[in-house]
Amino acid sequence: MTEHPVGPIGWARRAAAEREQRAANLPPGRQLLDQMTDASLAQLYDELDEAGQNYLGACKTIADMHAAAVGRSDRGPVRGV
Structure with a gap:
């Protein structure tokens, strides 16, 4: 059974542990939002974009292919056709 944090210090430790776990699961070169620099955010x-x-x-491209296939571009594809 998971122990629940007690008091503000317990909750702070739990939050820090969760933040470390999320950071460990990120792909290489990625950071948590609160750790991002201006360059990495850009x-x-x-x-x-x-x-x-x-x-x-x-x-x-899909719209052009549809227009080429059916000969009209005023309507999109009909679902299921």
Whole structure:
């Protein structure tokens, strides 16, 4: 059975242990949000922007493929067809 923390010191120790566990499970090169530097935060935003652009590019490609397949671009694909 898991022991529950007692008092503020117990809760602080538990929070620190959980933070260390989360940090240990992160992929290489990643940090917890409260440990991030400005440079790593900027890199994260750059990666998010790139992922967003990749997603939008994939959506455009699928729309172009659908238009080429059915010969019309005024409607999207019908589900199940």
